[in-house]
Amino acid sequence: MTHSVAILGASGYTGAELVRLIATHPGLEVGALSADRKAGMAMAEVYPHLRHMDLPPLVRIEELDFSGIDLCFCALPHATSQAVIAELPEGVKVVDLSADFRLRDLSDYEKWYGKPHSAPELQKEAVYGLTEFYRDEIAGARLVAGTGCNAATGLFSLLPLMKGGVIDLDDIIIDMKVGVSGAGRSPKENLLHAELSENWHPYSVGGKHRHLGEFDQEFSKAAGRRVEVQFTPTLVPANRGILAASYVKGDAEAVHAALAAAYAEEPFIVVLPMGEVPAAKHVRATNFVHIGVVKERGSGRATVYAVLDNLCKGSSGQAVQNANLMLGLPETEGLMLAPVYP
């Protein structure tokens, strides 16, 4: 049986990635597409690479017909997302890809996103979408809040280390190198090819990146105490991918063992042999995560390296993985695509 899904905000990169994944997913089909500024256009006009597919036209959200829709992927900007989801029919399950329902504490939301939350009741029922750590809650949820792509990369790297004294929880530095597609398709000067090619630079420096809200929430919950990591991303001249280097204090072998144990049964997460390191392109366009651990010189220092594809495992692939669980489908269905290389 095939489930029909709607994609709200289909004209962005995560919307296009959802369509790509659903194209070969045996259990899902695209039942409706919305895009405000591009309403009235065919998806093939907005994304000619999808012209071989038979897709519904892009319409305004208020024009959508939700009858027959089992699940709704919401790829709208934050703030818009909470307003729209509050109006959706009750019977429709929702995977939200925005930041609106990630932070459980409403004051945290206000702190990081600069305004009060407009749908606090919905917030309460939302489940954080990091599948490997919230599998059971997600399977039973009506509303799942997809994680930030950087947040996912850091959380996969470190969550299993938050307990048991494996690392010093007060001295964690995460240095990420991220591709540009996470910044979206809206034209901005700093995202131009001419500006970014042969260029790289840090951004959101000084503890200002909003995904810190997710780190604080999830690391603290896992540790059972307040944990605040240091985190800065650097934009690199590539389209897809995130590489996180997490600098920790702890025994490298113990770190590796804790990660290997945590992910031993996970279909999408591979812990490399001790000392091996991952490369961003090794998981390109897939739902996989590769994690490596390196012992540093000096005693008691280690680095955890993790890579994932920001648009797939960091966003739309994770969303499909969660949708599979919510709809009672096998978790990996439609997601075992091999990376595109080179």
Place this chain on the structure above:
Amino acid sequence: MTHSVAILGASGYTGAELVRLIATHPGLEVGALSADRKAGMAMAEVYPHLRHMDLPPLVRIEELDFSGIDLCFCALPHATSQAVIAELPEGVKVVDLSADFRLRDLSDYEKWYGKPHSAPELQKEAVYGLTEFYRDEIAGARLVAGTGCNAATGLFSLLPLMKGGVIDLDDIIIDMKVGVSGAGRSPKENLLHAELSENWHPYSVGGKHRHLGEFDQEFSKAAGRRVEVQFTPTLVPANRGILAASYVKGDAEAVHAALAAAYAEEPFIVVLPMGEVPAAKHVRATNFVHIGVVKERGSGRATVYAVLDNLCKGSSGQAVQNANLMLGLPETEGLMLAPVYP
């Protein structure tokens, strides 16, 4: 029922692409892998992006066990290929990705490849692998010769125009812009990132590119007379893809109509509305071809633009499409992947 296939020369880019496509192909599974210089290694060592897959080890060709193998993809260098294929068990079907069996006239082979053919008998039975034009012969063949990737791009652009006086057959210029993966994974100075990034230049200029042999053969056969086009490729700083601009003399509307008619029922070939042009990334990592026709100023001049992915539709995707036919599977099986964008 799943067919077991072997990939000879699996350590090159076309070998890796075959594995990627088979990874989600419901009717094929990888039964054996060979790679001479990397024999003894796991595929995941050579291509860590495939580490999530359960694959047979890389062995020398002479160590391969062909019992249980239904079809063999041969991704070896030319000259090597003919020697190896001549020794394969008779019951194994073969899709050859090298240049060895593309040219029917042995003197053409010698002219373009610089040495006599060593398996002339095999040459006779080989079918040229341009699926859309040799579908029936391929379905019944034991040995199919995959086309050159540039050859395929030019042939898709122009083959339907060879008859009926649509264009002037004596005045055809094909200008291709090609990504670098077609040059393979062997380290060469001119293929270094430092050399190629921010660089582009023509190569194999002056009528020396070997795919001209395929053009001459197929265009002449279709036209029923000798046709010799002019063709030069330019290497562009990208990994995958080919864009061909074919400059012809003829009525643009008639050119468009002939192409649209020829490909109306083809699942992988899309003829764009008159005047629209394709982009290389719109077919990235897929088996699709997009073709556009433009009327030039001045009377009686038109340009045909075509894009495909050199490693997929130009090589390994085409090989799987042909294998589907040879094994009695649906032609599109495993090949309806959507492009990776951005």
Place this chain on the structure above:
Amino acid sequence: MTHSVAILGASGYTGAELVRLIATHPGLEVGALSADRKAGMAMAEVYPHLRHMDLPPLVRIEELDFSGIDLCFCALPHATSQAVIAELPEGVKVVDLSADFRLRDLSDYEKWYGKPHSAPELQKEAVYGLTEFYRDEIAGARLVAGTGCNAATGLFSLLPLMKGGVIDLDDIIIDMKVGVSGAGRSPKENLLHAELSENWHPYSVGGKHRHLGEFDQEFSKAAGRRVEVQFTPTLVPANRGILAASYVKGDAEAVHAALAAAYAEEPFIVVLPMGEVPAAKHVRATNFVHIGVVKERGSGRATVYAVLDNLCKGSSGQAVQNANLMLGLPETEGLMLAPVYP
């Protein structure tokens, strides 16, 4: 003695390139900078790579003080340019980098740029800025109209072939591969890194590119009869550079000889030995042009390849070269920089 120059529209890429060239030019110094939307900012805020230089602030054009300014580089959009230049003090020489004064026939201007020219008197005195062909007129001019960057590449390739029956003037096709910086710094979706990286596609197809106006004018003038070439550019994923392939009918040796003779004494134009081809990166960030000629198979066909840097020789470098002449400085002064490679 140092000449003081103003740069109007200094916040665009050609403005920044002018500053780069003047930085090490012994005879020029930047006396004033204008930029409308960024007025009030320091150049180092708009272009931090220039922060080591001591530059005047960006002001609105109406706030500029032209006393002490010997020459004005005008890097404004077309249409704006003609209005601004009409108001400049009479004693200030002008090198205009826009399209406003390139076309001598006012009806051509209206045809290609879609509106009547507002400064027809100025148009009459303007000299076309292709230095190597208008050297004497430029030396005595008050107003020089810089050429289009694509126009320059095609003109250098073919102008010396317009006379003497070297090639068939009715059958010329120019296929250009161009980097993205020519499209400027204004944010547009199709110029994003995510869109362009790993992508390439033709644009302004079907005889619509505005530089055709310059081709028609200059080729016809040189030939002494109407000449209309066919020309289409393809955008490639790189920042700087243009490669033109000009497909002509004529004897390749005669073509090479005509080009070699025409440029024998030119300091910036290098004609490669017969059969050698240029690469875009070989002239990166310089004022040089490399030209190669290839004999095609079949009789009487040749291809002329030319490369230049669109922002330098195609625009700002050409402008400085012209300014040198207009100010009585050595023509090559400040322009003998070697290419940045790799």
Place this chain on the structure above:
Amino acid sequence: MTHSVAILGASGYTGAELVRLIATHPGLEVGALSADRKAGMAMAEVYPHLRHMDLPPLVRIEELDFSGIDLCFCALPHATSQAVIAELPEGVKVVDLSADFRLRDLSDYEKWYGKPHSAPELQKEAVYGLTEFYRDEIAGARLVAGTGCNAATGLFSLLPLMKGGVIDLDDIIIDMKVGVSGAGRSPKENLLHAELSENWHPYSVGGKHRHLGEFDQEFSKAAGRRVEVQFTPTLVPANRGILAASYVKGDAEAVHAALAAAYAEEPFIVVLPMGEVPAAKHVRATNFVHIGVVKERGSGRATVYAVLDNLCKGSSGQAVQNANLMLGLPETEGLMLAPVYP
């Protein structure tokens, strides 16, 4: 007066970069060029971007005539370098770009480079080439050892912080993102465009990068005690440039003040206003260094960001800067080129 210089190992990227810088240097000219494997070729064959220059042919080192040569740039591989320099005429000054004379302690050399030093006497007289910190010694030296490019980036970031208790010397982590040209022009699989484009990954992990030897030596010397930093580079898909993020414990304002004071008079080193961060492309193809300081959340943590061009300030530009001092020329002569942007 112009000084004549020789470049040994001119066929590598640092050799080509030296020629580029000398092309517009008023006080230097290229008197001789050597390259072993490419002996007998013209420099324009090896590097066609230099074809406009009148350069001596590439010869074997043993064929070089050192009469008239004032200074020799030695851009040879390590180990080769020490053997060659030991044989140079006594009157010729030498700037060595290899690693051979950087480490004062011969056992350190053996530890990091895996074999005993063959010219220990020369080692004693060599001056470490970090110009801003060894200016006086360099001016009087016969042999200067150019620094590693990564080493230079880290040393500029942190050397002024080694004294006065500004930062915790036992807790320093340097995370560098480096372009690929530092790996040289020798063909290697991992340096191919197809491998590196859209890819990035750490390398020399676990305290194994050889530039750690330089860090240990220089930081310890400056601090007056043993200092061992943690350092890992990540290869990013770009040709030129290094961005270092140095994670330190200390008051951000004090860190910024110490750096600003140290570099207040330096012509090539710019300390950005507090909180601003540099970008790799802002110093592209120049001798400049941009340094920024960011205060992290949590008390007492700061990050120092520094960018430089690995081939220029990190190698050949630094070499010219040192040569200027050794030859009594103004230190900045020939080096005030503005960055190429975009």
